[in-house]
Amino acid sequence: MIDVQRLRVLRAVAEHGSFNRAAAALRLTPSAVSQQVAALERSLGAQVVARSTRGVTLTPAGRIMVGAAESVAAELVHAQQRVAELSTGRTQLTLATFTSGGRLLLPAALARLTAAHPRTVLHIREGEPEDTLPLVRQGAVDLALAYHFDGPLPVGPGPSPSLEWTPLLEDPLHVVLPQGHRLAHHDALDLTDLAAEPWVLGCLKTEAYLRRFAERAGFDPDIRGTTTDYFFARSLVAAGMGITLIPSIALTPEIPGLSTVPITSPGPVRHIGVAALGGRGRPQVTALLHALREQADEHTTANAGT
Numbered sequence: 001m002i003d004v005q006r007l008r009v010l011r012a013v014a015e016h017g018s019f020n021r022a023a024a025a026l027r028l029t030p031s032a033v034s035q036q037v038a039a040l041e042r043s044l045g046a047q048v049v050a051r052s053t054r055g056v057t058l059t060p061a062g063r064i065m066v067g068a069a070e071s072v073a074a075e076l077v078h079a080q081q082r083v084a085e086l087s088t089g090r091t092q093l094t095l096a097t098f099t100s101g102g103r104l105l106l107p108a109a110l111a112r113l114t115a116a117h118p119r120t121v122l123h124i125r126e127g128e129p130e131d132t133l134p135l136v137r138q139g140a141v142d143l144a145l146a147y148h149f150d151g152p153l154p155v156g157p158g159p160s161p162s163l164e165w166t167p168l169l170e171d172p173l174h175v176v177l178p179q180g181h182r183l184a185h186h187d188a189l190d191l192t193d194l195a196a197e198p199w200v201l202g203c204l205k206t207e208a209y210l211r212r213f214a215e216r217a218g219f220d221p222d223i224r225g226t227t228t229d230y231f232f233a234r235s236l237v238a239a240g241m242g243i244t245l246i247p248s249i250a251l252t253p254e255i256p257g258l259s260t261v262p263i264t265s266p267g268p269v270r271h272i273g274v275a276a277l278g279g280r281g282r283p284q285v286t287a288l289l290h291a292l293r294e295q296a297d298e299h300t301t302a303n304a305g306t
Contacts, residue, residue, distance in 0.1 A: 074139030
């Protein structure tokens, strides 16, 4: 029989990358963490971590066990929620979201959900996908409205066979320039047209994308500033600090004195969707997924051809 506490310790080691940091997070000694992992390895007859002077990494067996640890933790949280629902008659539903997606899709979707399930108590957590998707795996949130660019979902260590991704919409990035800029009235721009321009960006992942593209195209982008707010980034463009890349759903409200130009296909796109654990079948989760899909379809239809 596998000890659940040892799985919890292994999950912390995988998350933090070392016995010392995992011990601090769990409020244990590094020796106790090491002993728990060693005991797990003995019970399995397989090594779950590879130790080195730079920390620890998961072995293939370790990745399997971290996936199992996530599933066990999520099921325990789910069982606790169901017991609480028996005593209160009310369903708790927690949704994580990133800012611009939540602003566009959530208000109408949540209104539909509460109309259909008035005894559902909603909780909202804001965060970026690399923070919220692992929470879905752990059972700490029921769904996460999230996005990714051209890479995989940032779900955290270990396999995620039970994490289901429901695509909602494609969110292309646009170049935002001052109206008086020499390129502001083009129908579309290639990012290489902007190699000599100063940039201010509203997202660290947008900066990472731009740097990857620039490296392939042979130029080094002149990035004058990076913020965590797309409206602030556009305000800096209006102040003359440079140009920026903004997802289409974050182009409102309008700021006077700016022009928005599409990027030549294939341009950068955020893939927006919802992550949830499969196999739950809770009607409130199903209803919220349906409401989010409807809201995304309405947005896509309204913006078709624009």
